[in-house]
Amino acid sequence: MNLFEKIFNHQIISRLEDSGTFMVTSHERAWLKTMLEHPAAAEAFTPDTLNKLHTILGPDPLMDISSHLIEKARSMEKQVYHPLLRTLRRHILNKTGVRLTYVIKSGRVNSDQSGVPYKLEYSMVKREWYLLWYHLRHRAVMTTRLKNIHSVTAEPIEPSMADSIFRKIGRMLDSRKSEAVIEIVRDYNEELSRILYAFSSFEKDVEYDSEKDTYKVRVYLLGDDFEYLLSKIRFLGKRVRVVEGDYLKRRMLEASTKALERYGVISEGEELSS
Amino acid sequence: MAKESFDKEIQFLRMLVLTSGAFSRQQFAERLGISVHTFDKTIRRLKDVISSMHQHLPQEQSAELSETIRFSYYDSTDPLLLFLFRAKSVKESESQRISLLLGAMNEQARSAMELLDMCCDSLSPGLPLPDEKTIRSDLKYLEEVGVILKEPGPRPYRYRIQDDLVRSLSNDELIDLYDFVDVMANTQVPSVQGYLLRDGLKKHLLRGQFEQHAIEPFLYKYHYYSRILDEAHLFTLLHAIRHRRRVRFLYFSPKSEKSYASKNTNPLFERDTAGKAHKTLPLKIVYDHQYGRWYLLSHSREGIRKYRMEGITQIEEDESVDEVWHEEKKNELQEKLRYSWLIDTGKPVTVRVRFYNPGDSEPNFVKERVLLQGQWGQIVSEDEYSFIYEITINGTTEIKPWLRSFGSSCEVLEPIRFRREMIAEWKEIQSYYESV
Numbered sequence: 213m214n215l216f217e218k219i220f221n222h223q224i225i226s227r228l229e230d231s232g233t234f235m236v237t238s239h240e241r242a243w244l245k246t247m248l249e250h251p252a253a254a255e256a257f258t259p260d261t262l263n264k265l266h267t268i269l270g271p272d273p274l275m276d277i278s279s280h281l282i283e284k285a286r287s288m289e290k291q292v293y294h295p296l297l298r299t300l301r302r303h304i305l306n307k308t309g310v311r312l313t314y315v316i317k318s319g320r321v322n323s324d325q326s327g328v329p330y331k332l333e334y335s336m337v338k339r340e341w342y343l344l345w346y347h348l349r350h351r352a353v354m355t356t357r358l359k360n361i362h363s364v365t366a367e368p369i370e371p372s373m374a375d376s377i378f379r380k381i382g383r384m385l386d387s388r389k390s391e392a393v394i395e396i397v398r399d400y401n402e403e404l405s406r407i408l409y410a411f412s413s414f415e416k417d418v419e420y421d422s423e424k425d426t427y428k429v430r431v432y433l434l435g436d437d438f439e440y441l442l443s444k445i446r447f448l449g450k451r452v453r454v455v456e457g458d459y460l461k462r463r464m465l466e467a468s469t470k471a472l473e474r475y476g477v478i479s480e481g482e483e484l485s486s
Numbered sequence: 487m488a489k490e491s492f493d494k495e496i497q498f499l500r501m502l503v504l505t506s507g508a509f510s511r512q513q514f515a516e517r518l519g520i521s522v523h524t525f526d527k528t529i530r531r532l533k534d535v536i537s538s539m540h541q542h543l544p545q546e547q548s549a550e551l552s553e554t555i556r557f558s559y560y561d562s563t564d565p566l567l568l569f570l571f572r573a574k575s576v577k578e579s580e581s582q583r584i585s586l587l588l589g590a591m592n593e594q595a596r597s598a599m600e601l602l603d604m605c606c607d608s609l610s611p612g613l614p615l616p617d618e619k620t621i622r623s624d625l626k627y628l629e630e631v632g633v634i635l636k637e638p639g640p641r642p643y644r645y646r647i648q649d650d651l652v653r654s655l656s657n658d659e660l661i662d663l664y665d666f667v668d669v670m671a672n673t674q675v676p677s678v679q680g681y682l683l684r685d686g687l688k689k690h691l692l693r694g695q696f697e698q699h700a701i702e703p704f705l706y707k708y709h710y711y712s713r714i715l716d717e718a719h720l721f722t723l724l725h726a727i728r729h730r731r732r733v734r735f736l737y738f739s740p741k742s743e744k745s746y747a748s749k750n751t752n753p754l755f756e757r758d759t760a761g762k763a764h765k766t767l768p769l770k771i772v773y774d775h776q777y778g779r780w781y782l783l784s785h786s787r788e789g790i791r792k793y794r795m796e797g798i799t800q801i802e803e804d805e806s807v808d809e810v811w812h813e814e815k816k817n818e819l820q821e822k823l824r825y826s827w828l829i830d831t832g833k834p835v836t837v838r839v840r841f842y843n844p845g846d847s848e849p850n851f852v853k854e855r856v857l858l859q860g861q862w863g864q865i866v867s868e869d870e871y872s873f874i875y876e877i878t879i880n881g882t883t884e885i886k887p888w889l890r891s892f893g894s895s896c897e898v899l900e901p902i903r904f905r906r907e908m909i910a911e912w913k914e915i916q917s918y919y920e921s922v
Contacts, residue, residue, distance in 0.1 A: 214721055215571045215678055216492060219631050222539050222572035223581040224588075231589030234649045234690045236683060238632025241651070243679035247670040256666040261659045268650045272632075277676065280727045284828045285776040285888070287858045292673055301665060304703045305696075317849070333705040334673065339858065344705075378699070385560060405740035405796070408504040409777045413708040415558055418508035427508065440708060447891035449911050453918045461919055468916035470894030474842070475909045 215239075238272055246275040252292035290339045294358040300343060303329050307374035309367040310345070315360045326367060327354065328377045336413075337440065346377050353384050355436070388434050392441065392457035396427040400451040407451055410444055428455065442467075491575065493799040494520065496718050498528050499555070499570055500796060503712050506552045535573045536566070557711045563702040567714045568681045579613045587624060588633065588647060595637050595644035598622055652690055664691060664701065672706045675773050678717045710778020716795045723782055725803070726768045730812040732804040733768055733784075736761040738797040761799065766791050767807060769819045774828050776888065781829055785815045790822065792829055827861065827884035834878050838900040839889060842872045852895045859888065874899070882907075 218224075219237060228235060247253070248265060257265065303310055313323045327345045330353070334341050341358040396407055404427060408418070415432040429452075433441060442463055445452055454460045472478070497518060509517065515525040529551055536554060555566045576584075583605060590596055590604050602621045609615065616624075625645055628634045635648045655663060664687045671680025688701055726733050738761045766784040773780055780795035822831040843850050856865070856875055863877030879885055882904045889896050890911065898905045 215718060216574050217631055218574055218576045218580070219584075219628070219633060220571055220682060221574050221576040221581060222535050222569065223576060223578075224585045225572065226538055227581065227585035228588055229689060229693075231585070231592055232693055233588050233592040233647060234652045234686060235588060235633050235647070236649065236651055236686055240679050240683040240686070241632060243676070244651075244667065244683060247666070247674065247680070250670065250674070252669070253666065256669070257659075257662050261655070261662055264654060264659070265651075265663070268654060275676075276728065277724065280724055281675070281771045281773065282823065283675065283773045283775060284826065285774055285859070285861065287775070290858070292669065297665075298662065301703045302661075305661070305700045307699075331705050332703055333707055334669070335707045336673065336709045337707070382560070402741045405504070406777065409710070409712070409779055412504060412557070412710050412712045412778060415556070416506070417556075418505045420505070420508040420513070422513065427505075442893075443891040446893050446915075447887045449887065449890050450914050465916065465919035467893035468912045468919065471897075471912045472909070472916060474894055474897045475905070475912070477909055477913070 241269055241272040242275050245269040245272050246277070249274070250292065255293035255295060256298070287337060287339050291341065291359075292339075294341045296358050296361060296364060297332060297341060299364060300329055300332060300358075303364070303366060304331070307369070307371050309348070309369035309374075311365045311367050312345070312356070313362040314356050315362065321362070325349070328369065328374055330378065330381050332358075344381075346381055353381055385434065389432055390435070392431050392433070392460050393455050394429045394431065394445065394452050395455045396429070397451055397453055398424070398426055401425065401427070403451060407448060410448060414441070492570075492573075492718070494518075494524075495528065495532065495570060495573060496715050497799070499532070499567060500712060500715050502552050503555060503557070503567065503715075506556050532569075532573070535569055539569050539572060559705070559707075563704065565681055565711065565714055567711065568678070568685065570715060570718070571678060571682065579609075582609060582613060583616055583620075584624060584628070587621070587628070591634055591645055591647045592649070595646040597642040597644050598625060599642065601625075601645075652687070657694065660687070660691060660694075661700075663687065665704075668704055672704070672709060675713070676717050676720055678714055681714065713773075713778040713780070716780040719782075719795055719798055719801055720771065720780065722801055722803075723768050723771055727770075729803075729806055730767075730809060731806045732765055733801055734763065734765045734804050735798045735801040737764045737793060738799065740794050740797055764791075764793075765804060766793075767812070767815070769812075769816045770823070771795075772823075772829050776828065783819060783823070783829060785819070790819060790831055822880075825878055825880045827879050827888075830880040830884050832881035834880055835882060835901060836876065836878045837882060837885065837898070837904065839875045840872050840897045840899055841875055841892065842895045842897070843870075844895070852892065855892075 326348045329345045331344045343356050347354050417430045419428045515522045634645045637644045667684045671677045766786045768784045770783045782793040784791045825834045866876045867874045898908045
């Protein structure tokens with residue numbers, strides 16, 4: 213196995229496109245065969261398809277990664293597939309509308325809400341699937357956990373309407389984006405790589421001030437990403453400091469003050485003010 | 487293969503992805519340990535590869551490469567970094583010939599002689615015509631990598647493309663397969679083969695009746711994009727472990743400023759490279775989900791050695807070692823890693839932590855997260871407001887960031903030294919924001 217086999221070369225691939233040739237190497241088949249051992253496979257395919265795949269891949273070897281590879285600090289895997297995934301994905305494919313019944317946080321059930329499914333989103337942190345959809349009556353982009361959806365039925369809509377809704381959702385999501393700037397505390401410049409790896413799951417730009425030898429990371433994010441970003445900032449501790457973004461700064465002050473209270477330490481600032 | 491060029495391109499891309507836009511050409515080249523000239527050349531080459539792979543990308547020359555490959559969440563379905571694995575250079579004549587052969591075998595099974603005739607007829611003028619030996623060795627290679635099959639039957643042997651995977655599935659089944667590959671490549675490691683397969687299936691679906699919209703239904707929140715690059719050495723190292731071979735490489739600690747050194751033939755440039763030559767026996771590979779990083783753990787004369795995969799360049803296999811001894815070392819390491827939060831092999835210590843539940847109205851996301859991410863730790867007691875989590879781990883360094891990420895919902899109880907460390911850190915963090 214080598215990821216640098218010449219058969220993966222981009223020129224060969226783009227030439228094959230003209231002839232309509234589908235090329236798959238034994239590496240890829242071995243990977244697929246290994247992944248088919250995962251319990252998610254049973255939810256991803258009908259039993260017929262799964263049988264077919266097993267037959268096709270019969271002669272191929274499995275990857276022997278499990279005896280040499282250890283995964284650390286991973287979230288327990290609750291859900292890789294969800295039974296509704298196949299259905300919803302087909303509604304997205306066919307640009308159909310849906311009628312959804314789902315539970316909201318308070319435990320209340322919202323019945324028969326009309327909407328257009330947009331994307332299916334998996335959280336690597338929570339190990340769960342979410343549906344992003346457009347609520348027709350509220351004209352809002354919604355995020356609903358698949359596990360909270362009780363029922364889905366298809367509801368026809370005009371394809372042109374679906375397209376315009378998709379465009380609208382794109383614009384709405386873009387307009388909700390905000391920014392924060394996080395500075396790497398200079399004493400920790402040696403750990404630049406570690407810190408940037410931790411931020412690599414965000415859309416970002418890095419600025420370097422060569423005179424002060426300081427790095428700043430400008431992170432672009434949606435409203436609901438703030439909590440996750442905060443947990444990353446706390447994760448990195450003294451190494452980073454929020455320099456732009458009042459909300460984040462306030463939350464960090466609050467977290468540190470409350471943490472010190474838990475430890476029974478009264479901060480100097482409070483002593484002065486009391 | 488042009489190993490050196492790949493080492494350079496990986497380091498180049500990784501730096502571009504991680505520090506997007508931070509450095510001027512000069513600074514970038516300096517940190518990478520290459521000349522500005524090489525920097526420009528590499529940028530040009532990578533741009534060429536990208537534009538041949540992704541025709542839909544903006545073509546204007548002014549578009550910076552760093553912008554092109556910048557991670558953009560709602561556009562992230564095609565991992566652009568994958569193109570690194572496509573960027574391997576192949577001679578023009580070879581790439582033409584191989585694609586011609588595959589195209590021909592796609593239509594029907596062919597013998598080597600038929601293929602030779604075809605090649606002689608259709609190769610671009612100006613390219614050298616292949617001989618029978620060349621065609622036979624191409625066929626041997628393609629059979630080895632599993633792209634073609636030799637059909638049963640008498641000589642002369644006939645070969646056909648091995649595409650049962652798509653040929654025997656209906657369109658509906660292909661969608662299921664494509665989705666499965668997409669989901670698994672994005673949620674499991676290793677993933678590069680999955681992304682390559684996804685790429686092939688996607689092209690196949692787009693050639694059929696499906697439109698772009700149909701094949702990008704999924705998004706994945708917070709996964710580490712750059713992990714793809716660090717898989718570059720994975721299979722070389724797995725091969726070495728399987729065959730009990732030592733490996734040699736030039737290592738750049740992620741803490742050093744430079745991350746690459748060209749193999750200079752000119753003695754004038756042979757000054758101190760920041761990298762160090764290492765020879766070691768690979769035993770285990772660790773993927774760290776906390777940061778999305780890959781590690782190599784190995785045995786050297788000094789004992790256990792740990793390397794970040796991103797710092798390894800110019801890797802080569804060396805001699806093999808005794809099987810029994812290899813097994814022994816592997817087991818020793820495995821035992822030492824049992825209590826590693828990540829890869830710490832220090833002395834085990836028991837950590838006790840109190841976690842505080844959020845207010846009544848909210849779901850207990852603190853507990854949910856502890857159960858989800860707390861590895862082998864246990865909740866040992868619980869009351870209305872809080873619960874105590876206990877874990878035995880090698881040293882407290884690696885678990886500390888995770889505990890700190892809970893903010894004030896987490897209080898370290900034991901060991902007392904660790905508790906004091908946490909207090910000191912929170913004091914310092916608080917001082918960052920006192921003026922707010």
